[in-house]
Structure formats: C-alpha cells, structure tokens
Amino acid sequence: MKRRIAVLKFGGTSVADPEKISRAAERAVAMRKQGFQVAVVVSAPGEMTDELIGLARRMAPEPDPRELDHLMSTGEIVGISLFCMACRAQGSPAVSLSGPQAGFRCEGPPTVSTIKSIRPKRIHAELDAGRIVAVAGFQALAPNGDTATLGRGGSDLSAVALAAVLKAERCEIFTDVKGVYTADPRVVPDARKLERVSYEEMLELSGAGAQVMLARSIEVAQRYGVRLHVRSAFQPGVGTWIEEVPEDTMEKAHVSSIAHDNGEVRLTVAGLPDRPGVAATVIAALAEGGVPIDMIVQSSATVKGVNDISFMCPRDSARKAKASLAAAAKKLGARGVDLQEGVVKITAVGTGFRRSPKVAALMFSTLAKAKINIEMITTSDLKVCCVVSTEHADVALRALHKAFGLGRRG
C-alpha cells in the first residue's frame, strides 16, 4: 500500500502554552485518523527562544555561538516532548525526535547552519509503526557532533525539507495568520485570502515584505515540488496553497497581491563621478560590511558627469551602511550620503508583467491620481515595486488594492 505522508509544522505562537499544544496535537491526531502518516515539526513554545537568548546575554555580551546553539536547541525539545504527551493523552502513539535523532545533518557555522541532508530511516520506522513523529525544528547534527541551529525561518525550512525527503503529499504550515492575502488586512480592510499562489509569486511576496514565510523555505519547496498549505493554527478552514500553478493560467498578466515593507530605509550616494567602476566601488563597500541591499537604482546623469546611486537596505543595518558608504563616497569624491528613513516599499506581485506594461502603467497612474510621489521604481517579470513616503503608504495600498480589483467579491 502506498504511504500517504503529511508533514505539519507548528510555529512558536501555535504551541505557546499547554492548551495550544493540545489543540495542535488534535490536528495531528485527526490527520492520522484520516489515514495519513503524520510527521510534525514543532518550534520552541512561545517566547522561549528569545528568553534563552536573553539569559545568554546576561552571561556574556556576545555569547559563544556554539554554546548559544546548545542552549537554543532545548526550546524545540521542550516543544516536541510536550506535543507527544498531548498526542498520547488523545490516544495516539507518538514519539519525539531531536533534529540529530531524526537524521537532520547540517553544515556551516553555528546559529546560521544550512541543512545538508536528512536520513529519514528512523522517521520512516516510527511512522510505519503507526506513531505520530514530532521532530524538533530549527536544529540538526553538525559534522563535529554538535547540535547546531538553522537561523531565521529554520523551523519552516526543517518542515519543507522533511516533506521533500519523505515525499509527503502536503506540508501544512500552521501559523498565526489565516493564509496569504491580497494585501495586509490590518491596512486594507477588504483584503482577500488567496486560495493558491505559485512558488514564484510567493518568493516575490516574501522579498516584498510579506512575513508569512522566508524565501529560503519557499525555494526548497519549489525545487522539490513540496505542496505547502499555509493556514491558521487557531481557526478552522483552508488557508492558502503554495504550489506549482499550471502555465496556462499564468499566461495572462495578473496581480495577485499588493505587499508592503516598512522595515527598510533608503540610502543615496549623491554626486558620484560618472565613470566606470564607481557603482562597483559603492556596492563593494556595503558587501564588505555584510549589509544586504535591495533595489539598486542609478539615476541617469542630470548634471553632466555626475550620478546618484540609491538603494534600500534593512532599517537595522542603516547605521552600518551609512558609515561604509561615507568612506567610499569620500574616496570617490562624491557629494555625500543621504539616509531617508520614512519610506515604505510597495510591491504588486503577480505574473506575466514583462509581457504587458499594463500592470506598471496602472500602478503609476493610480499613485499619480492619489497625488503620491514615487521615490524609486524597480520591476521584474513578477513584480512592480515603488517606494513612497511612509505618510502615504496606507492610502497607496488601499488605492492599488482597489485598482487591481483584489477586494472581496460579491
């Protein structure tokens, strides 16, 4: 008989206290009763990881990464063992496995390791014995025998990678939102939950500031064809499927969602000499400082022989970025570096944009009608992205959401 395997993933807020853990366990138990073999990836309950990091910082301002990993890895063990107790209390056999016990191997430095492989022998044996298997997310066995952690979004990654290796029929990501929306419902009241989005769109949404899931997990899901179902841990009903969308429905240009990101700032190096290699020097200065950047825009020279380069970078890297740039600007004889904090990146995500300029045209005209100035623009086949000042962000979002016809129907 063919195995039907489902991987479920519960984030920290979904297992924040014993009652929530019991409700999460109910989901797994119900899935098992439907005939699935059920593997569950569980995060550390609630704020536990942050609390452990807080303890570590009381021991040393910069705790040793290896010891920090050893410390943080306990949070998920607490999650999985309590989860299994709850499954058993509901009559389902269950077994908890740490990352290393579950066969997760990683490489790279502690606290930001990457998954290298999963050896699923033990998990298959437990599933075949009829047990729900709860695996500690966010952790794996390092080559030196340590337990290392996988960095931001690590538990999602554990779940997606496990679903890939187990050839699971689905990977259900239980979280504190009901799914992927046409816009942030807190800003756009008639935002609509999407039934499905393609991996490509979800990758763009993630880059555009949607908090649902990080790009690294979506990339793995796409590569291995893992069907993801993002849904609420607390409310019934379906969420949003992230999966391969057949080409024919992708042929016509459409916008599926308007994302926004207010976690970035705009930096401009003004008055750069207009000669080859200048942009490379500017960006190299940031790369050396490890500052991630986005939306590099070089204006055509307005004053002859002089250029501006602008880009967006995360708010918490702004100070570091500005210092790196100031040094480079001085070396290149630029006029100076300008930091603009009150900006929001608004992105229309969809498909087929390059085949039709209609999406960009509608976006710019909608903002123009609302008398909102666009500070920066970038486009790709899957998105059109505008930076506007923060004070206009909410109005811009609602106007665009309406202009693209994304609101609730009927």
Next chain:
Amino acid sequence: MKRRIAVLKFGGTSVADPEKISRAAERAVAMRKQGFQVAVVVSAPGEMTDELIGLARRMAPEPDPRELDHLMSTGEIVGISLFCMACRAQGSPAVSLSGPQAGFRCEGPPTVSTIKSIRPKRIHAELDAGRIVAVAGFQALAPNGDTATLGRGGSDLSAVALAAVLKAERCEIFTDVKGVYTADPRVVPDARKLERVSYEEMLELSGAGAQVMLARSIEVAQRYGVRLHVRSAFQPGVGTWIEEVPEDTMEKAHVSSIAHDNGEVRLTVAGLPDRPGVAATVIAALAEGGVPIDMIVQSSATVKGVNDISFMCPRDSARKAKASLAAAAKKLGARGVDLQEGVVKITAVGTGFRRSPKVAALMFSTLAKAKINIEMITTSDLKVCCVVSTEHADVALRALHKAFGLGRRG
C-alpha cells in the same frame, strides 16, 4: 606530566540565576588556574526541572516516561551552556557536553535509569586541549539512542561516576550547605561541621535522613575510592571530606553525628499468629507494592502465640503500604494495622559500636533522663537508631548531641 583532574558538581540552587552561574564558573576557572584539568557536572538551574514536570502534567496526568525524560533533559543543557558562556566571559575556554556527547551510557527504564559506563574519550580530548568541560548531569544515552535520566540524586551520581572514570584527584560537590554536621544546625545550634567522615559513616548518615547526598552516589565513591568534598557554593572555606578513613582512628568507638529523619511513619501489624512464614508474608505484601521499608522490628510474643511486626516507611508511601498490609493482615488473621504518623527517627552514627555497648547505653540513658519514651530501636556496627514521638525530637537531638560531646569546642 601527570594529569591532575578535578571534578566539580553544582546543584540546581548553585546555578539558579545568571549571577550564581557566574560565581560557580569562577570556581572552575580558579581551579583551572591552579593547574587542574577541570570537568564540571551541572544540574538544571533552580526550579527548572520542577517547572518542566509541571508543564508535562498539564499535558497529561501521567506523562509518558520516555517523553518526560526528553523534556527534563533540556534543563541540564541550559545549565551547561550558560555555565560555559560564563567561563568564556572570564577568559577560560570551555565546552558543554550533553550526557550522550560526554560518553555517559545508561540502562534500565526511563526516569530511573542507572549508569552503565562512561567512555571519556571526548572529555579527555577537550581537557587536554585546555578547556573546562561542562557535562550535563542526570542524563545519559540509553541503548535505544534516547536520552534518559538517572532519577533522584542523578547529578551527584554523574559527578562521582565521572570522577571515578577520570581518576580525578577530587570530586567537589558544591551545594547549599557548608558540609556534613554533627547534627542539623537548624535544630541543634552548636552543631559542628565535620572535617571528614568515612564512606561508611556517610552511608549511614544518608540512610538516617541526612539530606546531603544519597546513598547511591556514596556507594560509587566508596567502590572507586573517589574523594568527595561537600562544600558551600556560596561561602568560602572548606567543607567536609568524605573519604577512606585509616583503620587505626576507627578502632575506638566514637559517634560522629546525630541524624534525624521526620520523613517516615511507623506501621504496625498487630496480633499476628506466631508461626513461621508470617513475617515473610507481611514483608512480601509491601515488596509487591514497591514500598521501601526500614527498621523491621518483630516483638517477642507478649501474649502467647501472638506477635506484632513494626517498621518505618516513607511518609509518601504510607497509604499504599497500609492498604497492602490490611489485605495481608486479613489473610493471616491478624488483629489489624496501625499507622503512627508523628514519629521521628534519631540515629547516632559513628564507628566501632559493636565492639562497645557504651554508645547504645549512653543513648538510652540520655533519652531516659529527658523522660523521652523510645518506640523502636535498631543497631548496627555503625549506628544506634531510636524512634521517638515528634514532640520530643528537638529535645532528644540536643540532649544526645551534648551527651556525645559533639558541640563546638573552646
């Protein structure tokens, strides 16, 4: 060059918060500077184990022991990783190892496993590299690959067993008392800290209710000749050495300490027929119920053909014991079962008692002078043990402490 190895052990109260962990780390760092290779066994901080058990009981009234072990094992990992961060903050390299990583193997059921062996290769490598090694106490690798815990007193046992395997020069047990006393200083104000006690005396003291250390750890220390130093984690100065005491000083009868235990109750099966096999039936009933007992005393028949059997058992097993006994009593045609709760066991511990009746004589006459009735008596070469009613316990303790000349001198 010969390695000089010291094993230090810090209990939960000694690592209850970041400040205490830093102070514990100072001890290890200082020992390393003295030229020792330092291995440290650390317990779960403060009340963490109890808090985890509390969480487990909210998941299920009787949590699965295997999952409970997985859960509880996280407490010591938190302890060792924070401990190593503190050592590093003080300039000493340090590495934390879980029980399994440190080579601890165990056998037996979860939550009450016993240490089977320690493979110290990794620990020696880390020590030889100049690092302080912090090992998670109370846990070890079970034959099936699980992390199991060692039950009551498990962290002490981890430390003593590690000291044995490493052939450590000493095993320092840092705790919340300053050492082993001639009597409980809370009851007997002039109780004196002992400089040294033999393993045998310490075993008797442990059985007599002294809370310092459980018999299982002392037995291992004695078998492998591990020198134990019980001392305060919070105050400077030496504590009490538990070690081999040369025979010649043991030749004359002496009392080293008066212990008391108010955690036991007295059970009496009255009016048993005086025929062979009766005592066996009574005790078998308790053994089947897993009730630990102590001080079995059978009175000589006062009424012809009828006997009483009394013994002490832990207070928290009393109800279970009474139920088991009631059934046996009925079967044997006994008169009934009597439970006496308000009793305290007082024990004079020392050496050479069998060679001289003086100790027992002085004990009985001292209690008689204080008009305190003795309810039960047992003796061995190392102890004389009397049960008295709770209301007389403090007076009895002080009188005996004085009579045996145990108070502070000068």
